[in-house]
Amino acid sequence: MVALIPMDADDPALLRDALVRAMDGGPALGFGMLADAPDWVPAGTAVVIATSGSSGIPKRVALSAEALRASAEATAQRIGSGRWLLALPGGYVAGLQVVVRSILAGTEPVALDGRFSPEAFAEATLSLLRPAPGDGIPELFTSLVPAQLSTLLDAAADGPVLAALRAYRAILVGGQALPEPLRERAADLGIRLVRTYGATETSGGCVYDGAPLDGALVRAVDGELRIAGPMLADGYIGDGALTARNFVRDEHGIRWYRTGDLGLVEDGVVRVHGRADNVIVSGGINVSLDRVERIVRGVPGLAGAVVVAVDDERWGEASVIVAARGEALRRSEAEQLAHARDAVAEQLGKHARPARLILVDELQLLASGKPDREAIRRAVADLH
Structure with missing residues (x-):
């Protein structure tokens, strides 16, 4: 067993240091924990994220260091590595993965100052573009949800905001479906978006622009999408029945996460139709x-x-x-x-x-x- 400590994700520097320790054997970090959270969790757990997901049912998702690392490494292999802007809460899996990717890249994430706004986004991006002595201008990455992207595009007539958006080698957009008009507006402005699909149970997005990351497998069973790979969560803390229901093994012993999403896989491309419930x-x-x-x-x-x-x-x-x-x-x-x-x-x-x-x-x-x-x-x- 390993100790579980509640973690405040507001300070990215403190979060980064604590996450380095958590991924190196502990103690594990708990995000969004309630008063009845356990003091100890199974050995190998790096973080526990409390989430209700799309179902509204509270869950405590246990992620190992290996799962977090597998996801971050597959992302770097797909889109590259560099400096990351943390524009999402670090206690959610998309924000947490920004920190994990920064750790693996040997860089420090930069967080927005105060509430999300186009001005704060532009200022934080400018700080990322300042090279360290002896270094060139780094490759920039960030992760947003569609509502944030919409806010930025509405302000893109302002030169600094548009310049900031164009500065990123890739902007991951997930958390919910990306509306086609938003994608088209971004493309017309020369902004490089990557649509992501995944869940807390898959250590964040594991399908980029319809293509699974290396190591991830996606298939449809009776119309429901299932995901396998080294980025899967270990299960749910304190809920063995839900773990057994959502994580199943096939006839070959491969462990799959039942997403609860309807969809299909055609010629290797994953198409998500929506929640089954x-x-x-x-x-x-x-x-x-x-x-x-x-x-x-x-x-x-x-x-x-x-x-x-x-x-x-x-x-x-x-x-x-x-x-x-x-x-x-x-x-x-x-x-x-x-x-x-x-x-x-x-x-x-x-x-x-x-x-x-x-x-x-x-x-x-x-x-x-x-x-x-x-x-x-x-x-x-x-x-x-």
């Missing part, structure tokens, strides 16, 4: 809210929208679009909803059309930068 039954027909949301986000002015479920007297369940009022809307709210409904009907059928569009001053976010879907759903239910 994010489905409503509307008028007796199953409707994937993830697929609806992906289509809605392709509608101009709704790139950052979130689609949630509500009870419906007529259909049993229905979907509602929630979007920030600040997004550029050239149509009225009714026209915008009609455009979204038409787009969904064309691709999925009339039964999948959202029932309503709600505009808010700003979407509620988790500390990770992802939309707080449960808080948004509760707010919509109160309105509905």
